[in-house]
Amino acid sequence: MSQNKGHALTGLNVVFVKEFHDFTQSVRMVVLTILILLTAGTSIYVATQTVKSCVGEDNFLLLSLFTLSKSPVPSFLTLMSFLVPLTGIALGFDAVNSEFQNRTLPRVLSQPIYKDVLLFGKALGSLASMALVLLSLWLFVIGFAMLFLGVPPTGEQISRAMVYYLITLLYGVLWFVIALFFSIICTQSSTSALVSIACWLFFMIFWPTICQLLSYAIGGTNSIVVAKTNSALARISPYVLYSEASIAILNPTTRSLGVVLFYQMDGALGGSPLPFGQSFLLIWPQLTSFFAAIILIFTFGYMKFQRMEIRV
Amino acid sequence: MKDEVLKVQDLTKIYPNGKVAVNKVSFTLNKGEIFGMLGPNGSGKTTTILMLLGLLDATKGSVSVLGYNPLRTPLEVKKRVSYLPDSVGFYSNLTAYENVDYTTRFLNLDGKERRARIDKAFKKIRLYNNRDDKIKTFSHGMKQRLGLAEVLIKEPDIAILDEPTQGLDPESVAEFLDIIRSFRDDENMSVLISSHQLNQVQSVCNRVGLFSQGSLITYGTVKELSEEQFGTNRIINLTLEEDADISEITHSIEGINQTRKIAPGQWIFTCTKDIRSKLVKALVDNRLNINSVNLQLHSLEDIYRSFFEEVKNVTE
Numbered sequence: 001m002s003q004n005k006g007h008a009l010t011g012l013n014v015v016f017v018k019e020f021h022d023f024t025q026s027v028r029m030v031v032l033t034i035l036i037l038l039t040a041g042t043s044i045y046v047a048t049q050t051v052k053s054c055v056g057e058d059n060f061l062l063l064s065l066f067t068l069s070k071s072p073v074p075s076f077l078t079l080m081s082f083l084v085p086l087t088g089i090a091l092g093f094d095a096v097n098s099e100f101q102n103r104t105l106p107r108v109l110s111q112p113i114y115k116d117v118l119l120f121g122k123a124l125g126s127l128a129s130m131a132l133v134l135l136s137l138w139l140f141v142i143g144f145a146m147l148f149l150g151v152p153p154t155g156e157q158i159s160r161a162m163v164y165y166l167i168t169l170l171y172g173v174l175w176f177v178i179a180l181f182f183s184i185i186c187t188q189s190s191t192s193a194l195v196s197i198a199c200w201l202f203f204m205i206f207w208p209t210i211c212q213l214l215s216y217a218i219g220g221t222n223s224i225v226v227a228k229t230n231s232a233l234a235r236i237s238p239y240v241l242y243s244e245a246s247i248a249i250l251n252p253t254t255r256s257l258g259v260v261l262f263y264q265m266d267g268a269l270g271g272s273p274l275p276f277g278q279s280f281l282l283i284w285p286q287l288t289s290f291f292a293a294i295i296l297i298f299t300f301g302y303m304k305f306q307r308m309e310i311r312v
Numbered sequence: 313m314k315d316e317v318l319k320v321q322d323l324t325k326i327y328p329n330g331k332v333a334v335n336k337v338s339f340t341l342n343k344g345e346i347f348g349m350l351g352p353n354g355s356g357k358t359t360t361i362l363m364l365l366g367l368l369d370a371t372k373g374s375v376s377v378l379g380y381n382p383l384r385t386p387l388e389v390k391k392r393v394s395y396l397p398d399s400v401g402f403y404s405n406l407t408a409y410e411n412v413d414y415t416t417r418f419l420n421l422d423g424k425e426r427r428a429r430i431d432k433a434f435k436k437i438r439l440y441n442n443r444d445d446k447i448k449t450f451s452h453g454m455k456q457r458l459g460l461a462e463v464l465i466k467e468p469d470i471a472i473l474d475e476p477t478q479g480l481d482p483e484s485v486a487e488f489l490d491i492i493r494s495f496r497d498d499e500n501m502s503v504l505i506s507s508h509q510l511n512q513v514q515s516v517c518n519r520v521g522l523f524s525q526g527s528l529i530t531y532g533t534v535k536e537l538s539e540e541q542f543g544t545n546r547i548i549n550l551t552l553e554e555d556a557d558i559s560e561i562t563h564s565i566e567g568i569n570q571t572r573k574i575a576p577g578q579w580i581f582t583c584t585k586d587i588r589s590k591l592v593k594a595l596v597d598n599r600l601n602i603n604s605v606n607l608q609l610h611s612l613e614d615i616y617r618s619f620f621e622e623v624k625n626v627t628e
Contacts, residue, residue, distance in 0.1 A: 010387060014417040022405075103401025107462070110365055110395035111418035112387045310367055311358065 003289035010115035015121025016128070023129040025074040028090045032083070033133055037140070039079050044141055046073045048148045060273070062145050062153040063160055063250045074143070077246050081239055084168055084259075087133070088175030089196045094189035095180050096305065101189065105310050119305050123180065123298065130172045138165045156276050158212075161250045163280060171242045175200070177294050181301040184308070197288040203237040227259045238293070249279050257282060315343040317470055317502045318364065323373035324470045325359050333359045335526040336373070341470065341502050346492065347505040348513050350612065351523030357506040358398055360523075361472055364504075365395055378469055391419070394468040398475045399477065400459040402447040409434075409443040412462050419466060433461040445603040453484050460491055464499070471495055477512055489516045494607070522616055529619050537609040541618050545569065545582050547608040552577040553601035561598055565590050577603075 023029055047068040051061060071073035096119070099105040109115055142161065146152060155160070179196040186192040211233040219226030234240045248254045252273030274282070318341035325334040334356040341347045362368035364375055366382030366389055375382055382389040402411045409430065416426050434440040437457050442450070450458070456476060463471050473492065480551045481518045493516050495501045507513040514520060514534055521531035530537060552558070555576035562571055562581070568591075570582040579590070586606050595602055 011418045018414050106397035111415050112390040
């Protein structure tokens with residue numbers, strides 16, 4: 001009895017298991033997984049066909065599978081930047097308000113747990129199921145590459161691919177947290193789904209245009225200022241952060257993200273790959289931004305949830 | 313002195329917008345009794361209940377549940393108190409068993425004990441044959457029953473039931489009240505039950521409290537409340553077959569304060585005690601034919617209405 005006398009996270013494992021179970025068995029998750037497997041499979045297959053011709057010439061063959069595209073099939077990276085947000089939104093958009101709609105919240109919260117454990121459990125459950133889906137996809141790509149190309153990946157390639165996996169997971173979690181936030185604010189799950197998708201479309205399609213207009217308005221005729229403002233503003237969009245970080249880690253020849261002047265390139269060995277540590281350093285700001293955004297949005301949602309009345 | 317399992321003192325809830333939802337409510341729940349919180353919708357019953365469970369902060373006042381303060385140690389309270397919310401909901405994509413299993417897992421029982429408790433409760437509530445059906449297929453009454461099963465599984469000291477009979481057909485209401493009575497008699501629980509259907513619920517309650525606009529107007533046994541409101545006088549209605557003057561006959565019966573004739577053959581007596589047998593005997597001795605003799609009882613609804621009018625008059 002003296003044990004389990006009610007520490008702050010009592011019951012977290014129960015909520016986690018239930019949510020993980022729900023997510024992995026839900027129809028929407030199955031549909032999304034099939035969609036991702038089909039599209040990503042096609043893209044990887046096309047990339048393998050393209051890359052087959054240059055086996056032996058490129059030291060980073062495995063990594064180029066993620067970034068290669070051949071019209072009309074987009075690259076694996078582009079596909080993921082579309083589909084991962086969708087997965088995050090699908091997991092999060094009704095996380096909290098469906099409990100209100102089903103009137104299950106008072107029943108669950110009258111059990112011996114604290115209120116925030118429910119939110120933590122839901123977040124961890126969806127994080128785990130997303131990690132699982134992405135990990136299986138990642139293994140699928142690597143296995144596929146070895147099977148078709150017959151070249152075993154080097155340690156560096158695997159570590160770079162691992163970092164790419166981590167970035168993709170962070171990207172997905174960010175969109176999950178955004179959807180979770182809207183599911184706390186909106187009482188109807190259809191509203192929160194629409195708002196989350198609107199948010200996604202905004203950053204995907206409208207934000208780049210708005211960025212350009214804004215940077216011209218700010219920079220005027222000074223083209224360096226315009227370019228710098230543009231890239232700074234564009235990085236507000238998670239999509240840009242994701243693409244930049246992925247490209248820098250998957251393509252070792254990337255030396256800089258953003259605006260570089262000619263004199264800054266003086267003495268650089270163009271086209272030669274950076275070591276893993278340097279590439280990782282290059283994307284460190286992007287990773288930090290992901291963490292910060294996730295924590296910030298989750299905290300707002302948490303505060304809102306804690307202050308909410310549980311009555312329907 | 314009976315054991316108090318729950319004690320509420322001057323409990324007040326004022327919302328930030330200035331609305332007073334609960335106003336200085338004080339009452340106690342004794343061990344092994346059923347206490348009815350009765351009053352119309354919006355009279356502060358559910359708000360009070362949520363504060364008892366620590367699911368809502370009180371603005372003022374104190375609550376003690378089995379010696380624990382629900383705001384300071386909510387887990388200790390929630391471990392020992394079961395709550396059936398107003399129109400309870402379940403996860404519709406899960407089965408009845410899975411739904412209850414989920415909430416039961418929070419109790420930290422081992423697997424065998426958990427399954428045994430769930431099965432026992434399902435048998436008692438007569439849902440055992442539906443345990444593997446999805447909640448989607450359940451009617452409102454079945455969901456309420458499942459809620460009762462969940463209350464039972466926790467084996468609590470106190471059960472708090474919010475509007476348990478709402479929306480049920482009369483037959484189910486009777487069955488429900490039987491189950492609730494068995495909570496007290498067989499399972500040793502103290503029960504707090506809230507309802508706006510006064511007459512349905514009064515039959516199971518040892519004591520009731522009448523709520524109106526956030527305040528607890530009065531509480532006690534139904535008899536006490538009736539006497540408080542209408543005095544100790546008994547009212548007897550008599551209908552005779554013929555129109556005869558009986559004031560001479562009744563004059564000799566002890567205990568009648570007032571005799572009134574309201575229609576040919578219809579009489580009302582105000583008495584200090586129940587004098588029905590004496591009255592009948594006297595009338596029969598005088599060869600009068602009696603159609604009916606009734607002792608008029610005050611229902612809880614009469615009492616409530618009368619209290620409510622008083623409160624209204626005072627506030628106006």
